[in-house]
Amino acid sequence: VIAQAEPTGRRLAIDPKWVGAGALFLALASFWVALPPVTARSILWPIVFGAVSIAGGIWVARAGALRVGIISIVAGVLGIALGIVATRSSVSHLHDVFTWSTLFASMFVFATPLTFAAIGGMFSERSGVVNIGLEGMMLMGCFWGIYGADKTGSWELGVLIGMVSGGLLALVHAFFAIQLRADQIVGGTAVNFLAVGITGYFFVQLYHGENIPSGVGQIPNVNLHIGDVYFFGRAFGDLNLMIWLAFLLVPLSYVVMFKTPIGLRIRACGEHPRAADTVGIHVYGIRYAAVVLSGMLAAAGGAYLSIGFVGTFNENMTAGRGFIALAALIFGGWRPFGAFAAALLFGFSQALAFKMQVYSDSLPGIDVLINALPYALTLIAVAGVIGRSIPPAAVGRPYVKQ
Amino acid sequence: VTEAPTGPPLGVPPDPEDVPTFAARFAIQQRLGGVAAPIFTAVFAFLMGGLVVLSTGHDPFKTYKAIWEGAGMNWLYQFPWWHNTDTLAALALQQTLLLTTTLILTGLAVAFAFRCGMFNIGGQGQYMVGLIMANWVGVSFAGMMHGSHVLLTVLVATLAGAAWGGIAGFLKATVGAHEVIVTIMLNWIAYWIGSYVFSQGGPLQDPATPANPISADIAEGAHLPVFWGDPVLQGLHIGFFIAISMLVVFWVTLNRTTLGYEVRAVGYNPDAAAYAGISVKKNFFLAMAISGAFAGLAGGLDMTGYLYHYGTLDVQSSTIGFLGIAVALLGRNTAVGVGISALLFGALLNGTSTRGLDPNVFKPELAGHLTEMIQGLVVLFVGADVLILYLWSLRRRKFKLPRIGGEGV
Numbered sequence: 001v002i003a004q005a006e007p008t009g010r011r012l013a014i015d016p017k018w019v020g021a022g023a024l025f026l027a028l029a030s031f032w033v034a035l036p037p038v039t040a041r042s043i044l045w046p047i048v049f050g051a052v053s054i055a056g057g058i059w060v061a062r063a064g065a066l067r068v069g070i071i072s073i074v075a076g077v078l079g080i081a082l083g084i085v086a087t088r089s090s091v092s093h094l095h096d097v098f099t100w101s102t103l104f105a106s107m108f109v110f111a112t113p114l115t116f117a118a119i120g121g122m123f124s125e126r127s128g129v130v131n132i133g134l135e136g137m138m139l140m141g142c143f144w145g146i147y148g149a150d151k152t153g154s155w156e157l158g159v160l161i162g163m164v165s166g167g168l169l170a171l172v173h174a175f176f177a178i179q180l181r182a183d184q185i186v187g188g189t190a191v192n193f194l195a196v197g198i199t200g201y202f203f204v205q206l207y208h209g210e211n212i213p214s215g216v217g218q219i220p221n222v223n224l225h226i227g228d229v230y231f232f233g234r235a236f237g238d239l240n241l242m243i244w245l246a247f248l249l250v251p252l253s254y255v256v257m258f259k260t261p262i263g264l265r266i267r268a269c270g271e272h273p274r275a276a277d278t279v280g281i282h283v284y285g286i287r288y289a290a291v292v293l294s295g296m297l298a299a300a301g302g303a304y305l306s307i308g309f310v311g312t313f314n315e316n317m318t319a320g321r322g323f324i325a326l327a328a329l330i331f332g333g334w335r336p337f338g339a340f341a342a343a344l345l346f347g348f349s350q351a352l353a354f355k356m357q358v359y360s361d362s363l364p365g366i367d368v369l370i371n372a373l374p375y376a377l378t379l380i381a382v383a384g385v386i387g388r389s390i391p392p393a394a395v396g397r398p399y400v401k402q
Numbered sequence: 403v404t405e406a407p408t409g410p411p412l413g414v415p416p417d418p419e420d421v422p423t424f425a426a427r428f429a430i431q432q433r434l435g436g437v438a439a440p441i442f443t444a445v446f447a448f449l450m451g452g453l454v455v456l457s458t459g460h461d462p463f464k465t466y467k468a469i470w471e472g473a474g475m476n477w478l479y480q481f482p483w484w485h486n487t488d489t490l491a492a493l494a495l496q497q498t499l500l501l502t503t504t505l506i507l508t509g510l511a512v513a514f515a516f517r518c519g520m521f522n523i524g525g526q527g528q529y530m531v532g533l534i535m536a537n538w539v540g541v542s543f544a545g546m547m548h549g550s551h552v553l554l555t556v557l558v559a560t561l562a563g564a565a566w567g568g569i570a571g572f573l574k575a576t577v578g579a580h581e582v583i584v585t586i587m588l589n590w591i592a593y594w595i596g597s598y599v600f601s602q603g604g605p606l607q608d609p610a611t612p613a614n615p616i617s618a619d620i621a622e623g624a625h626l627p628v629f630w631g632d633p634v635l636q637g638l639h640i641g642f643f644i645a646i647s648m649l650v651v652f653w654v655t656l657n658r659t660t661l662g663y664e665v666r667a668v669g670y671n672p673d674a675a676a677y678a679g680i681s682v683k684k685n686f687f688l689a690m691a692i693s694g695a696f697a698g699l700a701g702g703l704d705m706t707g708y709l710y711h712y713g714t715l716d717v718q719s720s721t722i723g724f725l726g727i728a729v730a731l732l733g734r735n736t737a738v739g740v741g742i743s744a745l746l747f748g749a750l751l752n753g754t755s756t757r758g759l760d761p762n763v764f765k766p767e768l769a770g771h772l773t774e775m776i777q778g779l780v781v782l783f784v785g786a787d788v789l790i791l792y793l794w795s796l797r798r799r800k801f802k803l804p805r806i807g808g809e810g811v
Contacts, residue, residue, distance in 0.1 A: 067577050132582060176782060185521055185582060186781060189727065193778030201771035205458050323586045330583075365603040368714075372594035379587040383579045 016060045020068030023056030027072060030079035034086035036095055046083025050076045071384045078376070085356075085366060101234035103351060108235075108243050109309055110354070111340075111347025113138065113318075115246040116301030117325035118332070118339040119253045120294035124170075125334060126257065127290035128270040128394045132188025133173045135322025136195030137166040137295040141302025142317055143199040146216060147206065149307045155217035159303045166299020167292045169195060174291035178284055181398035192322075200315050207313075219308035242304040249297075254336040266290055270392035273399040283399050298322065320375065327378045334391060342381070349374040440732050440739065440784070444746065447779035451772050455764070465764040465772075472758030473498045473749035487630065494758055496631045496638045500708055501722070502748030504529075506645040507700035508726030509744050510652050511567070511693045513735040515581070517656060518689035519669040524570055524585025526723025527592035528694040531566040532559035532701025534596055537606055537712055540620025540705060551623040556702040563698015564691045566592065571690025575683035581690065589723075596717035608711070616713035626707045633708075641703035646741070648696065653737040655692075665689050697723060721774075725751065728777040731784040750776065 030049035033040040040046075053076035061069025086094060117134045124131040144165035149158025173191045176182040219242050226237045257263040265286055268276035273283045305321075306313050324346050331345075332338025353373045452462035470476065474494025477483070508525045515522035536559035543551060566588060573579040599606040601615045608618035631637025656662035667675040668685045676682045700723075705712070729747050733739025752758045754769035 070576075172782075182782075186731065186784070189521075189523060189582075190778050190780075190782035193724070193728075193774055193781060195778075197771050197774030197776075197778050200774060201454065201458075201768060204765065204767045204771060320586060320590050323583055327583055327587075365598050365601045365605075368601045368604070369594060369598035371597070372591045375587045375590040375594075379584060379591070382583050382587070383573045383577050 016063040016065040017068055019056055019063075020060040020065055020072050023053040023060065023072035024075055026050075026053035026056065027075035027079040030076065031082045031086065034083045034094075036091075039091060039094060041087055041091075043084050043087050046080050046087065050080030050083065052076075053079065067384065071380060074380055078380075082373075085370075099234075101231045103348075103355065104231075104235040105239065106351035106355065107344060107348040108239055109347075110350040111343045112240070112243045112246045112309075113301035113305050113321050114325045114328055114343035114347055115250065115340055116304070117298040117322055118328045118343050119249055119336060120297030120301075121326055121329045122253065122257070122294075122334055122336060122339060123266065123290045123297070124294035125329065125395050126270045126392055127266045127287045128273060128392060128397065128399070129174065129177050129287055129291050130184040130188065130396045131170075131173065131291065131294050132185050132326070133169065133191030133195075133322075134188075134294070134298045134325055135318055135320065136188075136192035137169050137298040138302035138305070138322045138325075139192075139195045139199050139316065139318045140165040140169050140295075141299025142306040143203060143313055145299070145303030146306040146313050147202075149217045153217055155219045155307055158217060158307050159219070159300060162303035162306075163296040163299045166295040166297075166302065168295075170292045170295020170298075171288075173295070174288050177291070177398065178287050181400070184396050184398075196316055199313075203313060203315060216307060216311070218311060219304065240304070240308050242300075242308045246301075250336050250340045257336065267392070269399075270394055273394050273397075277399070277401065283401075287399075298325070301325075324374065324378050327382045330391075331381050345381070346374060346378055349377045440734060440743070443780055443783045444732060444743075446783060447776045450779050451776045454775060455772065458768075460764055460768075465769070468760045468763040469750065469753035469758075469769065471753075472755070472760065473753035474758075475749060475753075493631065493635065494752065497636065497755075497758065498745075498749050498752040499638050499642055500636065500704075500748075501751050502744045503642045503645040503707070504700045504704055504722050505725060505729050505744035505748050505751075506741060507648060507696045507703070508723045509729030509733060509740040510648060510726075511563075511697035511700075511723075512726050512730035513733065513740055514652065514656075514665075514696065515567075515689050515693040516730060516735045517669045518665045518685055519672065520571075520574070520581050520686065520689060522567065522570070522585055522690065522693045523582055523724070523727060524567060524588050524694070525697045525726040526721065527585065527589035528563040528566045528697035529701045529723040530589075530592040530596050530717065530720065532563040532698030533705050533709075533712055534592075534599055534606070534701075535559050535562040535698075536702040536705035537617050537620060538599075540624035540710075541606070541618050544621040544623065546621075546623055548623045551621065552626055552706055555620070555624045555706050556699065559702025559705065560695050560699045563701060564695035567694020567697065568687060568691035570694075571687035574690070575686040593717060596712075597714045600712060600714045600717065614713070615715070617711045619711045620705065624706050625710070626703065628707075636708040639703070639707035641707040644699075644703060648699070649737040649741050652696075652740075661688065697726070722751070725777060728780045732780050747773075747777070 026049050030046040030053065032038065033045045033049065054073050057069045057072030057074075057076055059069075060072060063069075117138055120137075121131050121134050141162035143162075145158045145162025147158075148161030149155045152158065152161075169191055172194075173184075173187055176187045176190075177184045219240055221238050221240050222244055224237050226233045229237070255263075257266065265276065265281050268279075268281060269283050269286045269290075276286075277283050301321075302318060305317065310317065325343065328342035328346055329339045331342035332340070353370045356370045357367045448466070452466065455462040455465050471491070472494060474491045474497065477489065477491035477495045480489060480491055508529055511525040511528060512522050536555050539555045539558045540551075543554070546554070567585075569588060570579075570581045570584045573584050574581050598604050600617050601607060602612065604615070606617045608614065608616060610618065625633070626639040626641050628637040628639045633639075654662075656666060664675070664680045664685050665688070667678065667680055668682050668689075672682045675685075709716075725747055729743045730740055732743040732746070733741070750773050754766060754773045756766040759766040759769050
């Protein structure tokens with residue numbers, strides 16, 4: 001028996017955050033009901049769930065938790081839109097797209113370049129240098145990786161050449177950011193433009209802007225011979241070698257960053273370079289190494305993109321993945337496992353967009369529009385988390401030796 | 403006191419070495435370097451571009467001369483000019499000035515946000531949203547009076563750009579999301595929205611030719627008057643003067659209004675501005691919205707001035723909004739500077755286009771990427787103001803290097 005005379009409703013003492021979480025859950029449900037195995041065919045269900053989540057979001061926003069409220073509202077709108085699209089696709093198409101095991105395998109494919117770049121970005125940012133140029137370094141890895149694989153005939157050398165090219169571009173960024181104390185965000189943007197120009201120029205010069213001849217050495221898949229095992233067989237049974245390397249890179253970078261003296265030094269340079277300098281750490285050296293390492297890792301992700309996944313090179317083929325990786329890094333709180341989890345999330349949205357683009361038969365043109373989904377989700381994630389995850393204290397600030 | 407969302411993150415003690423923002427850096431640099439620094443930057447970038455041309459087995463002098471002529475710059479010495487208004491050079495120069503019009507506005511879109519301490523790399527998306535909306539309004543409402551239809555089209559495009567930029571400003575002001583990542587994501591969203599609306603079955607695709615992913619032409623009544631050249635051959639429209647007048651608007655707004663004063667104050671030091679009672683959040687939002695309005699206006703003028711229709715492939719190959727970054731930075735985020743560097747990049751862009759450049763001298767496909775490289779080098783060197791300040795201080799031997807830096811992303 002709740003007294004309706006209570007004007008503010010404060011006696012209920014509901015934490016808006018919990019309502020927000022519920023609203024978010026409902027937003028998810030509004031899309032989920034339209035998918036296998038539930039496969040609701042009426043547009044009523046997504047709309048009902050989504051509307052309740054939007055209403056909840058409005059209540060939460062008015063109750064004081066503005067951020068949670070806005071996220072719930074946006075998620076509700078997105079849930080309704082995706083739910084309606086799904087109810088208007090045929091059931092067989094939905095089963096094609098939402099075979100969860102293959103969708104998971106696809107998620108790993110899309111998450112791998114993001115993971116490499118995000119872990120790379122972690123080293124750079126933990127040492128105190130913002131790396132907006134991840135995108136460009138990844139693009140260098142894409143082109144020079146496939147060039148190397150084409151000319152040498154081996155994918156190992158291709159990946160290596162790609163990584164060197166990314167490292168070189170990172171060295172340019174490092175020189176301007178560390179030595180010349182240039183603004184790191186402007187410098188990183190410049191590095192991105194340079195990479196677009198360089199890869200485009202040499203693509204035309206060396207390949208006349210046409211397709212790189214097929215038969216370039218591809219990074220092989222690892223067949224685990226578990227094809228019959230339920231779910232795991234299709235999700236993990238035949239993944240690319242680079243995907244497994246990405247899985248390995250995450251714990252490895254965690255150990256290096258948080259359990260070794262080297263990691264301690266990197267973090268010291270990013271938190272308080274003067275203190276690090278005082279105890280004899282070579283701040284410039286550490287920062288150079290970290291930025292170059294970040295470029296090499298981002299380029300490894302790029303090389304996977306061109307010779308592990310797509311099998312060819314297109315101008316500007318990274319399509320914002322470096323920035324999504326940067327968002328994953330922020331979303332993951334500058335930590336390897338957090339960044340990996342965020343990369344999986346963004347990878348999943350890319351996989352979903354990719355599959356729906358191929359299989360969608362609902363609304364005309366929606367297969368094109370669905371490509372915006374990963375970027376929209378990244379935007380929401382970044383807007384939702386920033387201010388809560390705390391970056392390294394000295395990130396973005398050049399260090400001046402005294 | 404309003405809490406400023408920039409600066410060191412919460413929980414970090416104030417740093418005695420705390421550093422001025424972009425705007426403050428550029429002010430320092432402007433006082434010291436004057437016009438010498440940007441000229442040095444540009445010359446150096448072209449020099450490096452020439453080296454790339456040379457190292458890949460082409461003649462840089464011939465290439466740059468062909469680019470100069472492709473941009474129609476040789477019209478300047480076709481004296482008397484009034485007898486040569488329809489030569490090839492004149493046609494090329496019209497193209498250059500069309501691109502200059504766009505670049506002035508996309509440059510201002512970057513420059514205005516910069517003066518508020520923000521880096522707007524979303525000019526491309528804001529421009530694209532403007533183009534899309536202009537196409538929609540221009541194709542619809544075909545019965546409207548000539549003057550009012552153009553006005554409405556351009557106005558809607560401007561507002562659309564302002565809204566798109568305003569999202570980034572709003573998110574920065576409310577939740578502190580960094581504008582660089584937000585605007586990049588918005589660029590890609592605009593890219594796919596643009597690809598969608600003009601694609602087969604998309605809402606703006608021309609139903610008369612269902613196989614082509616291209617929009618219908620906007621109504622005659624939504625065309626801007628062309629004052630030099632043939633409207634059919636993309637002559638120069640009066641949007642050129644609108645862009646020039648926007649340079650004046652930019653200068654007046656920044657230097658002669660309360661809004662501009664507050665924007666610059668926030669740009670120099672958000673904490674000090676907040677302490678003085680200026681709402682930092684409001685100014686972040688307003689500065690991004692105004693920036694977006696400039697880029698949206700560019701889209702509106704392009705649609706009503708010479709494009710008239712647009713297609714999915716055009717959306718996917720357009721990069722003129724990104725070039726605005728180099729324009730603004732090379733122009734030191736000032737009105738005059740943006741005007742001059744927009745002319746420079748407009749000429750470079752047109753001179754290296756398939757339409758402008760003589761393919762016997764240098765392949766336009768290569769040259770297009772040369773533009774991208776020069777653009778990157780310009781941004782790189784402009785960012786390295788310390789290098790220039792250092793060289794300057796060697797001459798003066800009295801200037802102490804300023805402490806500088808950016809903010810965390």
